Amino acid sequence: MSTAELLPGTLDVLILKAVSLGKLHGYAVLLRIEQISGGALLVQQGALYQALARLEHRGLLDSEWGTSENNRKAKYYRLTAAGRRTLGVEAASWKRLSDAIGLALSAKPEEA
């Protein structure tokens, strides 16, 4: 399966989704996105931290220091209540949008 570039504005919602499944450190967020997208989405590694900082700044993510699987100091992110609300809203919005686009793209000549 080939990978695709992310659409602008989608990284934030993907991160929120990834973190909603359990608290994760930065690299794990990257892996989780690749995993849940079936390896179809490629995230720029540096851009990930910019987005994490943005989401934390907006109060959608909270963070705490812990220990990673290789026994190193790691910063774990988890969803806040505001983040969960935003995820719900954004996910619904994406669903409507993708349904609409899917519908539009599957239209046949006789339906025009």
Added chain:
Amino acid sequence: MVAELMAMVRSLWRGVVRTRQVDADLKEEFRLHIELRSADLVRAGMTPAEAARKARAEFGNTEHHVEKARNARGLWWFDEMRFSWLDLKLGGRMLVKYPVLTIVGGFSMAFAIWIGAGTFEGIRQLVFPTIPLPDADRIVMLQNWDASANRPEPRATHDFVAWRRSVQTVQDLSAFRTVTRNLLITDGLAEPVFTAEMSAAAFRVLRVPPLLGRTLVESDEQANAPLVAVIGYDLWQTRFKGDSSVVGRTVRLTGVPSTIVGVMPARFAFPRTQEFWVPLRIDGSGAEPRQGVAIQIFGRLAPGASLEEARKELTYLGRRAAVDFPHTHQHLRPQLFTFAESVRALNGPDDSMMLLTGNIYVMLLLVLVCANVGLLMFARATTRETEIAVRSALGASRRRIVMQMFAEALVLGGVAAVVGLTAAGWGVRWALDLMREVLTEGNGHFPFWVDGELSPLTFVYTALLTLLAAAIAGILPGLKITRNLGNRLKSTTPGAGGTQFGGMWTALIVVQLAVTMGFPVVTFFVRKDTTSLETHPLPFPVDQYLSVRLDMERVPTEAGADTSAAAFQGRYAAAVQKLESRLESELGVTGVVFGQHLPRQYHPNNQVEVDEGAVTPQDERGHLVGSSEVDPKYLDVLGVSMLSGRWFNSSEANPDARVAVVNKAFVDRVMGGRNPIGRRLRYVRNSDPEKEPWLEIIGIAPDVGIRSGWGPAGIYRPLVRASMYPLNAAIHVQGDPKVFAPRLRAIATDVDVTLQLTDLMPLKDVENGEASFHAFWVKMTTFVSAMILLFSLVSIYAVMSFAVSRRTREIGVRVALGGTPWRIVTAVFAHPLRQLGMGLLAGTLLVWVLQGGTDNGWPTATEVLTLGAYTTLMTVVFLIACVVPTRRALAVQPTEALRDY
């Protein structure tokens, strides 16, 4: 929503305050990320070294990601605005690298801060005095305001007694009245001392313990109690030589024995400059409303009581008094304000306007000076275009570059602020010393709340001034130099032209040159005025005379004596007569004469008109001349003769005499040199001038020291001693007049213990206070003129140098093409020379206005010539600043200038 907002504020706060920690945390995350990615790649079959390299490459530049993450937190704005220790260090280095700019710019800013901080401190002491007493903001003054007469009613003994009984919100209600008394110690010399008759409770209000002995107590106020006094520290030091056993000593206060019971510490001089306190004895039982002596009432707000509550209570008591005593209290409105408010030197709206105007002038000066520094920094920045271009190309934003220039100006401003503040502290003390004569109210002491120290508020103000100065000197040129930087960099290199002085700088240069031309003129007029004060020769041996003002205590010492004004005047005239007789018979005294004003003293101006023969007045207010009423023997005692006509005779020393003598300066200025004898003159008052009697001019006296705001012209009229108070005396003695001063005091005490000798000094020293004040202004204006001239020369130099550095390549081309030096100079300096020309024109106009304004008319032909000569001189001075840049322009070699082309 609130949680999100809080998270945002927390994030910003962390990012701003703990920048390094936030960045370190991010890098820690990056390290973990790269390690885990490497491990995954190793598991996928790569060698550890290859895996690590690939993981780092995939991740990218960590510094770049840190910056992006900071931006994502909204910190870019803070990062752009913030300057670090490094910026300040760089700023410091730039100052060292460009020492001339540092010295001139720093000196300019220090000068502006000095003027600004000094003015602010002066105003603060006048408008917001800090009272050096414990809990001074709770000390309140109470008074009755007569609404019908629109003035305070000081005869408040009746109200004082009533308020003392009933007021709850103010405790220890006290009163005082200030008087000047003759203090006689054992040496036989009576000297006036500023005394406060004060309630004993006042010392509880003021909460200052005595240094020695005790303060006044209530029993001292009893009519039959022995008379006691508390003395001030300075008086203790000067009159009692700091004698530690002074408590218990008896002195005579206007002839009445009093026992000293205490000494107050230094700087205690309540209510203003007093240094002697005696009990205020008020017979409360017999006090009639609006009768008795004038007193001032004060107290301390009771614990828990506010000013507002106290005002309400007093208003209520005022209404009740208006009902109880309608004839006297119907229009009286009790008022209450803090002691600090009561001693403010400036209160009214006019004063506020004056302060505002003064501050605007100071701020304008500051802006002008700092803009001048900005001009220098801009000129220097043009030589750093390459450096700025490189920084811009490396990603430094415009704001970042501007902030760097601000940091440089701030370092310069910081150094200047330290210098300026030090000078301001010194300057305030210097100004206070010079103004001692004006401010000390007669006994050489300032009001006790005046000091020469800078307040913390002034330091805060200076910090703000420094920021403002740095903003003007750093941000403005920074914005100018970075405008369209990208476009300019595409086509230019230093020396090839590009940045130009815009309209704002041109306006600044023109204003600065105009002000530079105006200031020496102001200095000239101030100096001319002072010179006329200092060097006007007097036609008699002024160093052989002693000068003194004769005051007298209003209340007679004898019980039951007549206290009316007429009785006082009679006692005074008798005492003066007796003193005159005693002095005339005194060995070593060759003459004594009395007058309203003496030679060298200030003579108030009067507007006069002459029936015919006078020149047209230069001022719309008519002929303003000094005047004085003097004894018929005035000229005899001074030893000078009339120039023409005759002087008064004894029979003319009466109110009905219609004669006047004018002096030589009067003849010159008012009569245009024509003979005034036989002409008539009269005063022009605000009321009907026709009511003023005509006075016949009977003679011309030489100029013997009339000093007024309008020069030495003046008139003399015969003195009527019976109606003049106070009188000044000039005593002609053999030998040093100072030596005779103690003897004079002894004689005066012997003549009448209530006679007070004030301003006793040799006649030659009379105007010294005012002369030194003028000298202060001369020095100030000269210094300011010199500073502004220096700034202007530096500006011209900077503008010219800027033109040369900007057009080096063009000069090279012109030289290569065979351009003559003249053509090169005129081409390169066309713009700066136009600015110089405009400045000279504006300056000439300003000087024209100043000159015309001073002489109240259009300048004469001579003045036009003078103006032309002055403008030429200033042009030459300004052109001196062009010499070095011109030489540099002419020294440009085409091979050097075009090397990088």
